[in-house]
Amino acid sequence: MHQTEEACVVPEWLSQEGRKRKIYAGDPYYRDTWDDLTTLLGTDSAVADQLHRVAPMVLKPDAVAVRGGARLLAAVRAANFVPVAWGKFRFDRHITRELWRYQLNAATRERIDVLDMYMPTGESLYILLRDTTESGIPATARLCEMKGPTRPEDRKAHHLRWIAGATQASVLTYVHVADEPADLLREMGIFFERSERRRLLTALDSHQDVTQKVLAALTEVEARTEASDLSWKPALDRLGAQLSGHPDRAELATLLQQVRSGRSRDWQSLLALADKSGLQWSHWDRIAVAAQLCAQHLEAKPVIPDVSRSAWSADSRSLAVDRVTATAGTTGNG
Numbered sequence: 001m002h003q004t005e006e007a008c009v010v011p012e013w014l015s016q017e018g019r020k021r022k023i024y025a026g027d028p029y030y031r032d033t034w035d036d037l038t039t040l041l042g043t044d045s046a047v048a049d050q051l052h053r054v055a056p057m058v059l060k061p062d063a064v065a066v067r068g069g070a071r072l073l074a075a076v077r078a079a080n081f082v083p084v085a086w087g088k089f090r091f092d093r094h095i096t097r098e099l100w101r102y103q104l105n106a107a108t109r110e111r112i113d114v115l116d117m118y119m120p121t122g123e124s125l126y127i128l129l130r131d132t133t134e135s136g137i138p139a140t141a142r143l144c145e146m147k148g149p150t151r152p153e154d155r156k157a158h159h160l161r162w163i164a165g166a167t168q169a170s171v172l173t174y175v176h177v178a179d180e181p182a183d184l185l186r187e188m189g190i191f192f193e194r195s196e197r198r199r200l201l202t203a204l205d206s207h208q209d210v211t212q213k214v215l216a217a218l219t220e221v222e223a224r225t226e227a228s229d230l231s232w233k234p235a236l237d238r239l240g241a242q243l244s245g246h247p248d249r250a251e252l253a254t255l256l257q258q259v260r261s262g263r264s265r266d267w268q269s270l271l272a273l274a275d276k277s278g279l280q281w282s283h284w285d286r287i288a289v290a291a292q293l294c295a296q297h298l299e300a301k302p303v304i305p306d307v308s309r310s311a312w313s314a315d316s317r318s319l320a321v322d323r324v325t326a327t328a329g330t331t332g333n334g
Contacts, residue, residue, distance in 0.1 A: 008034050013048050015182035016311040020102075020304045024182055029098065029189030036197050037185065041204070050204040051181045055081070055139035056188075057160075059125040059218070061091070061118055063174040065228045065284055066165035069125065069218040072175060073211065075163050079146060081129040081139070083214045085203035088221065089126060089191045091119035098190045099176070102304035110268075110294035114171050118287045122225035126191060127214055128200055130207070137312040140178045145309045147177045167230040169291040179307045228284035232292040235285035236260055239270075242279050249277050259293070267293040 008031040010021040024030040041047045057076060059069045073083070089095075096119045097104060104112060131139035148159025152168035155161050164174035178184040188197050236256065243253045252273040258264035267290045274281050 030186035032189035033185040052138045055143040058176040068164035084206040085128040103302040106300045108295040230288040232288040235288040265293040
């Protein structure tokens with residue numbers, strides 16, 4: 001007998017942010033994974049508990065370039081997160097915009113342009129981690145706190161974004177972590193097609209440690225990605241070394257000196273003049289300079305704010321299970 005399809009919902013056990021619950025209920029990427037979830041596993045208390053025990057960590061192309069993946073994996077394992085599944089994908093401008101659809105309104109044009117420079121540069125690695133602690137909060141919330149802030153001046157030595165690489169810049173964040181279980185579902189819908197989403201969803205309750213497979217996949221991705229420490233001053237030096245004895249490149253040499261001295265932050269003109277001069281300046285060197293000099297954020301609040309660990313009480317996991325049990329039969333399949 002055909003089952004009547006019901007509307008997609010975002011229960012409180014998936015998000016503590018009211019505006020997010022309202023918006024995601026109409027978000028097609030969230031719905032894709034929600035439909036997969038309800039079809040494959042349902043939404044009973046056991047599934048709620050499984051979703052609260054896992055968190056995805058995305059190693060972005062900048063983390064791959066600085067060869068920070070192994071350090072990041074060691075750090076999360078030391079914090080009792082165990083890899084249970086993984087996948088590879090590649091950012092393009094559409095995935096980048098959809099991932100941060102509700103936050104990019106607060107980003108400058110320059111920041112978005114730099115994201116477009118480096119996000120599609122190579123493959124990214126999606127690692128689904130199982131939290132083996134009994135913290136009482138969703139694994140996403142605990143991993144998000146470990147991730148560290150966007151502002152480099154606020155990152156500390158224990159944060160993943162500090163551990164990833166020595167170069168610290170606002171737009172170079174190295175890792176992405178879903179804020180809440182609802183974000184886990186939406187982002188899976190952005191990154192992957194149905195078959196891959198369903199493969200990852202079946203691993204929600206996995207206790208298999210796939211660390212060695214993840215490290216092997218990381219090695220493959222690194223082999224296809226140029227290495228760089230993303231240090232911007234040596235990148236400027238490499239550009240300057242090509243200008244000696246070329247008076248026809250005086251305009252570029254002048255701008256380079258102004259950038260070095262701090263009198264200019266015009267990275268776009270610097271890159272354009274380097275292109276015009278036909279210089280062989282590596283793509284990651286260009287990214288390193290642009291990342292340090294670009295304007296970052298507007299005076300605007302994101303459409304959906306970040307959700308911190310404090311939004312989830314210490315017994316959120318058990319409360320979520322209780323809430324699902326109490327409302328069993330009312331959610332249905334979406």
